[in-house]
Amino acid sequence: MDWVVLVKAAVMGIVEGLTEFLPISSTGHLILAASLLDFTGEKVKVFEIAIQTGAMFAVIWEYRERLGRTVRGIGHDPVAQRFARNLLIAFLPAVVFGLAVGKAIKSSLFHPVPVALAFVVGGIVILWVESRHRRAFGERDLEGTRRARVETVDDMTALDALKVGFVQCLALIPGTSRSGATIIGAMIFGFSRRCATEFSFYLGIPTLMGAGAYSVWKERHALEWSDAPMFAVGLVFAFASALVCIRWLIRYVSTHDFTVFAWYRIIFGGIVLLTAWGGWVQWKA
Numbered sequence: 001m002d003w004v005v006l007v008k009a010a011v012m013g014i015v016e017g018l019t020e021f022l023p024i025s026s027t028g029h030l031i032l033a034a035s036l037l038d039f040t041g042e043k044v045k046v047f048e049i050a051i052q053t054g055a056m057f058a059v060i061w062e063y064r065e066r067l068g069r070t071v072r073g074i075g076h077d078p079v080a081q082r083f084a085r086n087l088l089i090a091f092l093p094a095v096v097f098g099l100a101v102g103k104a105i106k107s108s109l110f111h112p113v114p115v116a117l118a119f120v121v122g123g124i125v126i127l128w129v130e131s132r133h134r135r136a137f138g139e140r141d142l143e144g145t146r147r148a149r150v151e152t153v154d155d156m157t158a159l160d161a162l163k164v165g166f167v168q169c170l171a172l173i174p175g176t177s178r179s180g181a182t183i184i185g186a187m188i189f190g191f192s193r194r195c196a197t198e199f200s201f202y203l204g205i206p207t208l209m210g211a212g213a214y215s216v217w218k219e220r221h222a223l224e225w226s227d228a229p230m231f232a233v234g235l236v237f238a239f240a241s242a243l244v245c246i247r248w249l250i251r252y253v254s255t256h257d258f259t260v261f262a263w264y265r266i267i268f269g270g271i272v273l274l275t276a277w278g279g280w281v282q283w284k285a
Helices: 003-019 026-037 042-050 052-062 064-073 078-109 112-137 158-172 178-188 193-218 225-253 259-278
Strands: none
Touching (some): 003 026, 003 042, 026 042, 026 112, 026 178, 042 193, 052 193, 064 078, 078 193, 112 259, 158 193, 178 193, 193 225
16 A cells, blocks of 8 residues: 555544544544545545544543443443443434434535534534533632532433433534533533543443444445555554543643633634635645
8 A cells, every 4th residue: 555645544543533532523623634635535534434443442441440340240230230321321312313314414514614614613612611610610610619410420310321422413513523512511411521521431432433333334345455554554543642632631621621622623613714715725525
């Protein structure tokens, strides 16, 4: 395989890993990065979804002890059973909505300009939620000396999981951000910032690994064995960069809010819209 393609795959893997868990939309960044790299086509669209699995392997590695306890205790431990049940409940809405409208959304919205618009709108929503959170808990009280209603994932009810599952469906719109929708949505529902962030990590495992497997299987006729190195490079770089991002983000949310990401979304989305409107950059689908 052409080494240029492998370099582009590595860059895309890094973009995926660094943006998957931040509320800035990995899918949106992958679409824009692919356009800038002239790395487009049906095969690349499958690649963009498939390499999300690499980021999820980073979650599995980082939280291997918790996930291992859940697997071992699923038959007898009420905590493990509740955790697994909540993950399943939160996962199901994305399956239903993804199968129902995913194809239509992919054909009409997986383009740079709609992504940029979603960036801006999502940033405005984050600013509103953070303002609301500060009014509820105080300007400097990020985790809340006043306890959040849901402090840890073990405090979640089935209804909490269902609500987070429904807001995750907003991420079907590229540029919205799966992690952003789940984290910010969970905070609206009364989750602590850390709990919302960690549950978003966990929920990504079945959601994104399932989406990756389904996409590869569905488009298998368009793929060849010669594409394997490209996918392998993307997965490896996505895993490595995602592991760095996960460890950093958990430390970050203990002392910071998400306002900086909101302004990043608004400014970055605005730049894309301005360059598209002015014809300075020829963004490709």
